[in-house]
Amino acid sequence: MTTRTEDNPSGESARDVEREAWDARYRSRERVWTGQPNAPLIDEVEHIVTPGTALDVGCGEGADAVWLARQGWLVTAVDLSSTAIGRAREHAAAAGVGQHVTFTDDDLEALVASQGPWNLVTSLYTHSVHGGRWLVETLAGAVAPGGMLVVIGHHPTDPHAVEHPDLRDKTFAADDVAVVLDRSLWEVSATLRERTTREPDGRERLWRDAVLVARRHD
Numbered sequence: 001m002t003t004r005t006e007d008n009p010s011g012e013s014a015r016d017v018e019r020e021a022w023d024a025r026y027r028s029r030e031r032v033w034t035g036q037p038n039a040p041l042i043d044e045v046e047h048i049v050t051p052g053t054a055l056d057v058g059c060g061e062g063a064d065a066v067w068l069a070r071q072g073w074l075v076t077a078v079d080l081s082s083t084a085i086g087r088a089r090e091h092a093a094a095a096g097v098g099q100h101v102t103f104t105d106d107d108l109e110a111l112v113a114s115q116g117p118w119n120l121v122t123s124l125y126t127h128s129v130h131g132g133r134w135l136v137e138t139l140a141g142a143v144a145p146g147g148m149l150v151v152i153g154h155h156p157t158d159p160h161a162v163e164h165p166d167l168r169d170k171t172f173a174a175d176d177v178a179v180v181l182d183r184s185l186w187e188v189s190a191t192l193r194e195r196t197t198r199e200p201d202g203r204e205r206l207w208r209d210a211v212l213v214a215r216r217h218d
């Protein structure tokens with residue numbers, strides 16, 4: 001419960017503030033992201049031959065959730081922003097996979113406390129205010145035995161994070177956040193990966209991703 005105090009006269013929680021900030025960002029533009037699935041997610045998941053249930057956390061406008069559904073996953077996708085979720089629903093319907101994705105405008109913590117587990121849990125650049133270790137620990141609890149967790153974020157040395165000081169305390173190194181996983185229960189891969197994309201003006205852009213992939217033993 002959030003209490004009204006002199007310091008917090010509106011009674012808003014940090015999460016309410018985060019939700020409004022994200023929703024305002026989505027409302028300010030017709031589209032924020034490219035509509036294409038994240039390449040590092042494809043690299044990690046494409047080879048899985050027997051898709052099951054998947055949770056996409058911080059799904060934004062839904063491109064990853066739509067891609068997962070097209071690969072045969074039965075997807076739950078959650079995002080704090082109702083504007084983003086509305087767009088994600090439209091994207092899934094237009095792609096013909098609306099019946100394979102359940103979209104929810106909720107907080108990830110509330111969702112994993114009330115639903116799951118899933119065979120695959122993914123989080124691409126969710127930027128939690130609680131930090132990467134909290135994110136990994138919270139999402140690990142939502143992975144079914146034998147399932148997989150994929151958490152990808154900006155590494156502290158990622159040029160995008162360096163350019164945006166507000167992002168810096170939300171970056172993480174994969175081996176640092178991996179310490180919250182019990183190695184007797186999880187097989188863990190924690191890496192720093194570089195990739196490049198092409199900007200609309202033709203310039204090449206470098207990204208440095210923290211990539212955590214963990215498989216939960218049966």
Ligand SMILES: C[S@@+](CC[C@H](N)C(=O)[O-])C[C@H]1O[C@@H](n2cnc3c(N)ncnc32)[C@H](O)[C@@H]1O
Nearest residue numbers: 022033058059060079080081107108124125126
């Ligand atoms: C940088 S965007 C990434 C969107 C998408 N995963 C992608 O890669 O295009 C981060 C998203 O996480 C969502 N988000 C942040 N904190 C969240 C939380 N606690 N629960 C659910 N969604 C959250 C934001 O609303 C935002 O849409």
